Amino acid sequence: MRQYTRSPRYDSDNQSTGGLLPEPATSRQDCMSAAMKRYKYLRRIFKFQQMDFEFALWQMWYLFVSPQKVYRNFHYRKQTKKQFARDDPAFLLLLSAWLTISSIAFAIVLRLGIIQLIKFLVYVVLVDCIGCGIIVATLFWFFGNKYLRRDCNDLQDIEWGYAFDVHLNAFFPQFVMIHIWQLFFYNGIINHEWFISRFIGNSFWLVGICYYVYITFLGYNCLPFLHKTNLILSSVPVLVLFYIISIISGWNVSHTVMEFYHNRVK
Template sequence: MSLLPTTSRVLHNLARFPSQMPDFELATWQLFNLCVAPRKVYRQVYYHKQTKNTWARDDPAVLMILTSTLCLAGILWGFDYSLGPLGTLRTVLVMVLRDCLLLGIVSATALWFISNSLLQAPASIHTTDQRVEWAYALDVHTNGFFPAMLELYFVQLLFKPVLVRHNWICLLLGNGLYLVAFGQYWYVTYLGYNALPFLQRTELLLFPVLVLVAFFMVSLLGFNCPRHFLSLYFGSI
């Protein structure tokens, strides 16, 4: 699945840390632009392929920043809900291992399979047979997850007292936040696969956005997303 070579390079770079520092400057630039101008990030993909012979990242800096940010989010939510040390640690582990890693593996595997099975351009268009690397699919998930994580784990925490109120304006704002977060995830994901020159019909990956918009419209009848999801996540609001 083209996973092991890229994974071994990432682990090799981690093993050499701090003797060879990960490129945090580039990682910070990428993560910032994923939030404000994600197309800029994917313009580098082809250049990276030509210089490193892989579509996927071989530097662990993005993963390190993402993990650190998730740990901070877990600590802040633990403090907000007065979970105590063990409860806060559990929240951190859930955010890192389940929300990011496990869901990332599921999403990457599903889209890796779909893109290689259904979205490949005819062989006559490209002189060499190319396939989506599984590690690249995981990178795409990471790219989409980061801005969504900032909105759901930090913006939602900051405005939680307002978003969970029982009035229609707060319902609109709270559900709109979820629409933007999940919509941004799928848009950034679409851009990631659209950047690969050997794929076609990648606009099909935007279909979940239509489902999200439909759900958002129905939810305005009275389903408050922040209240329901926080209740499921923490047992209370």
Template structure:
């Protein structure tokens, strides 16, 4: 019968590494629907972005409802992607104005922020946490469960997206307003700039943890907080005289 599963029910074919799929099936639904603006729920996307800063756990309560109605943990509405693209474009223009870049340079910066910083890095992070979750964090009982209990790659990218927004507010916007401070040559300003990066990446790591901790079939998700230790250690070492903001901005703008 057509309704019977064609693969092991414990691991749906679209969730696990090494499974043969068509090219179109490999592309998450959220990307395949980027051109369907009339079907996007921007009001919900605004709500999610707001609560990702105020109460991120509340956003992940909705994944249970989405799972029940759509039979997938990952969101299928690309409205939040469009909003993030717009936010990154606006911040690129603002940074270009501050550094007196030309319009082509501003467009190039926007593409770097969207394609490299968000999409490319996000794809790498999503792949890592997808593989790690399915191979290390999966509950033993879920290996024989009949329910869909594998971490989807698309959901891993959702987790990256949710974690990226607070980082965006900290490093792409707040840093812009604090630019006259973080670039000064004194220890207090170095502390402010480096603390800003600690907060941004700390929020990102915590956001990754929250996203995977929300899945009921994963265990030991506290392991995902482990990168906080080397992050904080690097922060302490950097206070000896390494200005993170100066080096990052030099990589972006060359000055």
């Protein structure tokens, strides 16, 4: 009977780190390449029976109440599947479904036609969510690997897919704040020249963007091979200052963005 033994190096590493770090480099030979991971991910987009939508909904809920639990699960995935990034596109598909519902609500608020609604949906999903997400994820992936790793010679690095997942995680609460909750107040309060209008509208944007920054910080702060991740939070004071200036100057950010949305689908 064939016997299997653990490598001493593997045991010592797991004991010293609590089993949260990836396996040593010797075991990485079995890991899939980045291209293979992307192919596997995209191939499952149309295989709904293989997706765990219930777990994706659980993640969406906990991104509000306890986002640390969501990122703890990414560590478990690294231990079991040798990658931090999701291998199940259920979260992205559910997010796209929520974007579709919110786009219909936007069409009602902005009085858009069918063609304009389709254009708006394409912009929101492909440009605002996925397109901007690719840019943001690439920037964090590049600068994180170059400047935030504790040891540049360490084989552990930020997976691009994980950087994109961090964007999706951070985008969802911001989207709910700005694309759903804000709509309930837009026509009745925000779309006016009153002080309370710009205060409420700009507050939605401040909370939404700050939540995006915070969840992004949590995503990179939980990686044990990174340091100085608190630099991500340094943008919060700048956002607060910008918020105060916008209130004092009389700039209603929500009204400006709504006008932008309306003009780009004409």
